[in-house]
Amino acid sequence: MKKMVLGFTLIFAASVLAETTPTTNTTNKPMIQIKGSDTLVNTVQVLAEKYMAKNPGKVISVTGGGSGTGIAALLNGTCSIADSSREIKPKEKEMAKDKVNEIIVGIDGLSVIVNKNNKISSLTIEQLGKIYRGEVTNWKDIGGKDMSISLYGRQPNSGTFDFFREHVVKADYSKEVKEMNGNAQIVESVKNAVSGIGYVGAGYTQNSKEIKVLAIASKTGEKAYKPTFNNVETKLYPISRPLYQYISGNISEDVKNFLAYEVSAEGQKVVTEEGFFPINDKQKESNYALLGITMEKAVTVKVKKGAKAKKS
Template sequence: MKKEVKKMRILSVFAWMLVISMAIGGLVLMGSDAHGQDMIQVKGSDSEVNLVQRLAELFMQKKPGVKIAVTGGGSGTGIAALINKQTDIANSSRELNPKEAESAKAAGVQPFRVVFATDGISVITHPSNRVSKLTLEQIGKIFKGAITNWKEVGGTDTKISLYGRQSNSGTYVFFREFVVKADYSPHTKAMNGNAQIVEALKRDTGGIGYVAVGYVVNEKGEVMSGVKILNVAKDGQSEAYSPVKMENVMSGKYPISRPLNQYLNGKPSGKLLDFIQFEISKEGQEVVRKEGFFPVQKEWMEFNRKQGL
């Protein structure tokens, strides 16, 4: 009799453990399913992070059931996360490179590109610097270390100090390939983000750096106090233009403009599609402007349209 009672107790305990286990498992699955349905993960470009955070905030106000988490880390970080299926959207201020495209294919990821804004990369100095304009060639020579003193480009006899981004930055890659066209000088200080470069240039009278326009210009075209934005010319025979004026960037007169991208795994649908469509809508583009960036250029609007957006 005692053995039977003991056996019944053991079975009862086992049954309760099974019920508890199933309940916990059910909660985990429900939580996982809810997360998958409601949470949109966005990772990548530091140049884009503040802008996309603002777009996400407004979208969530319109769609209370949707949650969007936006983090930075650099374009390379965002693309790697997309390839590893750790994010829904990769913010990238540059295009995928061939190695990334190959890795994506091997992982079964189909990168789908969306252009949602335009940036005019701004070359900035301390306000006391008397140099007001440079050519692309001069900027390239400065950042690869061929020009090391401001007197070589019409300034005072002051050593040039260089501020740039880390190698996982899309801005670092774009600026190197489009402007420097060589390796950066080993004396370039690698900063974590645009904001760090801006703060450094406020203090360094001999410094020069490059940042996304939204970090130094507001929607009214007013330049942030404490820094100076240089006008840039394509070459020595061309007029130098400022990225402060939207028409200069949108028309291509300002020579260091670029599309700001987002990559997804395949053509978006559901809440992902809703968010992307919001970003490129009239309302979304007004937000882009308010954050100091510029709307999608015509050629990229057509690109998005051909993508079915």
């Protein structure tokens, strides 16, 4: 019996040790956990890498999983920043223990893509809605070839799923929509499926010649616009959206520094390189107000970066 008791004590002690060791590690090395939107994950990853290269000793980990997953993780306290391609829902805000703050890190021209061999090159919001509600099931009904439409979409934990439903479909999606794991899988599927259609973040349409990005018209009879820099900024492109990051409670100095980097001119350059669009002055102002950066300081940062860029 004594041995058993000893054994259990050892097991208990071991488990206690195992529990405590990583905790002490994390307190020694502050790590920023970022989780959420699959649309933002690549961009934030690049931002984090560049930031870590400039600030040795800082550790940032970025994972995807979907906007809903990220916000749930933020509310549960398992990440410090949640990426989201949709606005936080009032219900989610209610559930939060602390005040949830939001910054906007970039703008997305949510792109509708088809196979390059599809002769359709523009659609109206109304047509898109009909397609995704399952009311139109053949390309010939909207001026294409006679073939049935293969619908590709995202899973319900995706912010893009929510945004597209809210602004385009305005009802439940057709049950025939195949729910893909992420933007990249939609692009991959539409590449191979002549009859395919999908919606993805602008950052995912950059390097693929096998897909076609459609021009979208806000109403029947109006001109259709492609998700380009000008059309997104002037809001002529009807389905552009801000890309958010949410932070809960008091923002730690480390997190604040990284957020400031993201919204700085240098950070916004990365966002643009990744295929998204930079934030406008109004959004910049509200970001700065939240982070407690004065505009003057921001300007000096800008100038400094400009000088650096000239040198290189």
